[in-house]
Amino acid sequence: MPQMTLVQAINNALDTEMARDERVVCLGEDVGLNGGVFRVTEGLQKKYGPDRVIDTPLSESGIMGSSIGLAMAGQRPIPEIQFEGFMGPAYDQLVNHAARFRNRTRGAITVPLTVRVPWGGGIHAPEFHSDSPEAIYVHNPGLKVLCPCTPYDAKGMLLSAIRDPDPVIFFEPKRVYRSFREEVPEGDYTVPIGKAKVVAEGTDVTVISWGAMVFQCLEALDGLPEDLSVELIDLRTIHPLDFDTICESVTKTGRAVIVQEAPKTCSMASELSAILMEKCFLHLQAPVQRVCGFDTVMPYAKLELQYLPDAPRIAEAIKQVVAY
Amino acid sequence: MPIRKVYENSIEFVQVMDEQGVIDERLGKDLLSDEQITFLYEKMVEYRRLDEIAFTLQRSGRMYTYPQNKGQEAAALGSGFALRKGVDWLVPCYRENGALFLHGLPPELIFLHWMGDERGNAIPAGVNVTPIAIPIGTQMLHATGMAWAFKQRKEDRVVCTYFGDGATSEGDFHEAMNFATTFKVPCIFFCQNNQWAISVPREQQMASETVAQKGFAYGARSIQVDGNDLLAVYKVTLEARERARAGEGPTIIEAVTYRLGDHTTADDARRYRDSEEVAAWAQKDPMIRLRKYLEGKGLWNDAKQQVVEDRAKAFCSEIVKKSEGIAKPDVNDMFDYLYAEMPEELRRQKETLRTHSLGQDPSQAGLRSSAASAR
Numbered sequence: 284m285p286q287m288t289l290v291q292a293i294n295n296a297l298d299t300e301m302a303r304d305e306r307v308v309c310l311g312e313d314v315g316l317n318g319g320v321f322r323v324t325e326g327l328q329k330k331y332g333p334d335r336v337i338d339t340p341l342s343e344s345g346i347m348g349s350s351i352g353l354a355m356a357g358q359r360p361i362p363e364i365q366f367e368g369f370m371g372p373a374y375d376q377l378v379n380h381a382a383r384f385r386n387r388t389r390g391a392i393t394v395p396l397t398v399r400v401p402w403g404g405g406i407h408a409p410e411f412h413s414d415s416p417e418a419i420y421v422h423n424p425g426l427k428v429l430c431p432c433t434p435y436d437a438k439g440m441l442l443s444a445i446r447d448p449d450p451v452i453f454f455e456p457k458r459v460y461r462s463f464r465e466e467v468p469e470g471d472y473t474v475p476i477g478k479a480k481v482v483a484e485g486t487d488v489t490v491i492s493w494g495a496m497v498f499q500c501l502e503a504l505d506g507l508p509e510d511l512s513v514e515l516i517d518l519r520t521i522h523p524l525d526f527d528t529i530c531e532s533v534t535k536t537g538r539a540v541i542v543q544e545a546p547k548t549c550s551m552a553s554e555l556s557a558i559l560m561e562k563c564f565l566h567l568q569a570p571v572q573r574v575c576g577f578d579t580v581m582p583y584a585k586l587e588l589q590y591l592p593d594a595p596r597i598a599e600a601i602k603q604v605v606a607y
Numbered sequence: 608m609p610i611r612k613v614y615e616n617s618i619e620f621v622q623v624m625d626e627q628g629v630i631d632e633r634l635g636k637d638l639l640s641d642e643q644i645t646f647l648y649e650k651m652v653e654y655r656r657l658d659e660i661a662f663t664l665q666r667s668g669r670m671y672t673y674p675q676n677k678g679q680e681a682a683a684l685g686s687g688f689a690l691r692k693g694v695d696w697l698v699p700c701y702r703e704n705g706a707l708f709l710h711g712l713p714p715e716l717i718f719l720h721w722m723g724d725e726r727g728n729a730i731p732a733g734v735n736v737t738p739i740a741i742p743i744g745t746q747m748l749h750a751t752g753m754a755w756a757f758k759q760r761k762e763d764r765v766v767c768t769y770f771g772d773g774a775t776s777e778g779d780f781h782e783a784m785n786f787a788t789t790f791k792v793p794c795i796f797f798c799q800n801n802q803w804a805i806s807v808p809r810e811q812q813m814a815s816e817t818v819a820q821k822g823f824a825y826g827a828r829s830i831q832v833d834g835n836d837l838l839a840v841y842k843v844t845l846e847a848r849e850r851a852r853a854g855e856g857p858t859i860i861e862a863v864t865y866r867l868g869d870h871t872t873a874d875d876a877r878r879y880r881d882s883e884e885v886a887a888w889a890q891k892d893p894m895i896r897l898r899k900y901l902e903g904k905g906l907w908n909d910a911k912q913q914v915v916e917d918r919a920k921a922f923c924s925e926i927v928k929k930s931e932g933i934a935k936p937d938v939n940d941m942f943d944y945l946y947a948e949m950p951e952e953l954r955r956q957k958e959t960l961r962t963h964s965l966g967q968d969p970s971q972a973g974l975r976s977s978a979a980s981a982r
């Protein structure tokens with residue numbers, strides 16, 4: 284089985300689905316000739332032609348709005364927004380249109396599109412290239428929000444996303460794009476939407492994370508005392524959430540630490556804390572802890588590693604919650 | 608030559624039938640038969656009546672809000688008649704009801720929509736109309752994408768999207784025009800320039816002398832038409848349709864018309880515009896010149912008018928009956944259509960009609976008593 288990076292696995296998923304389903308079209312800024320600024324779509328235009336891998340004008344609302352039209356008329360568009368920081372102009376189309384057509388037409392018109400978004404910090408990118416806005420799209424009803432962080436999961440979940448009848452945002456953690464390789468099958472397989480993964484089993488405390496932060500958590504786990512048994516959950520999908528996996532784990536451990544890149548206030552971590560409060564209150568041995576980005580704007584590259592949660596910050600929170 | 612002209616263009620204004628109902632012989636030749644003109648005039652009478660009924664329903668509390676179409680019927684019907692029912696697609700705003708009805712949209716759906724019922728957007732399969740678009744300008748991109756899909760699949764279909772003069776200030780108008788022309792998709796951009804965007808007049812909306820000329824910036828064919836002239840609107844839309852089918856790309860049509868009513872029933876246009884202006888435009892009402900034409904041809908008289916008025920009345924009561932006769936939606940309706948497969952949390956909210964979970968969520972059941980006894 285070939286070893287692939289996250290970038291290669293996503294590319295392989297796009298290739299797999301474009302070969303299988305001629306309704307699939309990729310479109311976005313620089314995705315064709317240049318293969319995308321992260322080379323995620325490398326080679327696809329050569330293979331499938333400029334009518335299926337389309338270099339669009341520099342126009343995020345245009346990309347999103349025309350993708351909605353493509354989907355309404357029966358294609359399976361995969362628009363790329365080049366960086367999460369540029370989702371702003373596409374927000375109206377995503378939230379007010381992609382997310383609502385099924386509901387407002389009582390199912391007569393649907394929008395099966397998958398928008399791919401390179402996402403998050405840690406790669407010394409310029410400003411507006413390192414944000415974590417995922418909670419905004421969870422808050423708005425009608426979308427599904429995926430954020431796998433391993434090559435295997437990314438390929439399988441992207442194939443699920445493209446085949447999903449509803450609009451999906453597929454966040455790709457840039458920091459993980461080329462950070463490691465793992466075995467990824469060449470052929471067709473899917474990983475379900477809405478299922479979290481227990482990365483490490485444990486009994487003393489549950490750590491919940493997603494995206495690039497999963498690897499910071501793993502690093503934190505390495506430095507903890509050996510007799511501390513930590514369960515690490517990679518959510519993989521943040522909407523719809525896998526309540527069972529989260530609640531079973533916290534019911535078992537009685538302690539939870541949530542780790543995310545995004546600012547703390549009104550975030551996924553806030554939502555998860557509330558869920559644990561509602562569903563696991565009587566099992567909790569300590570207050571739920573959130574290890575997050577600060578409630579500041581994402582700093583420029585020089586300070587980004589101090590902004591983003593890292594292994595020491597995560598380890599400290601785990602120790603505190605266990606000692607409570 | 609150090610300075611040379613690199614671009615030049617001009618906008619043509621097309622009128623086929625003047626305000627006296629006289630048809631230009633050259634432009635009007637073989638355009639529409641007298642039967643077709645009569646049919647469209649009768650539809651205009653019906654839909655004008657329906658528009659008035661909607662207004663009355665709102666005033667008596669039987670409809671929440673309604674944007675009147677009054678005065679713009681020629682733009683809607685002329686363009687709608689030029690497009691192929693069941694083949695081409697209409698991607699409307701909310702002031703071209705006549706075009707949608709011509710293409711098979713049951714009028715009671717429009718009523719239902721404005722009565723606050725999503726079922727008004729549940730457009731029957733086979734009716735190639737998308738739901739009316741409320742946020743301004745966003746639908747032009749959907750039209751562009753749909754036309755793009757038809758081009759990709761080599762289907763012989765044209766998409767026509769409708770919008771107002773104000774919408775051309777929105778970014779989505781420009782992004783849609785740019786996409787549509789760059790990828791040469793079979794899309795018609797039909798602007799109903801009715802001179803007012805709620806209270807802001809066209810001159811305050813833009814410095815360009817015409818809306819149509821904005822199309823030049825994107826390489827679109829751009830034309831202005833007398834929007835109160837059914838025949839002219841039909842003619843330019845037909846040309847745009849054939850151009851799109853031939854792979855020559857989008858046309859922007861600026862139909863110069865006038866919003867005779869308020870923006871919506873929540874608006875009072877007397878606050879911001881002169882009654883003389885309204886009165887002057889009322890003289891250019893598209894129905895007046897059509898009737899003059901038909902009368903001149905000996906095809907129309909008061910008796911015929913009465914027959915059509917009576918028929919319109921019956922048609923309207925039927926639509927009112929249909930839209931008011933439907934039971935209020937079940938509360939489940941809120942939840943059932945958001946996703947193809949309902950997420951777990953949403954299902955819980957639907958089943959309990961609560962967002963708080965204690966006592967409602969089975970996963971909490973019995974927990975407290977067992978925890979208490981363990982203590």
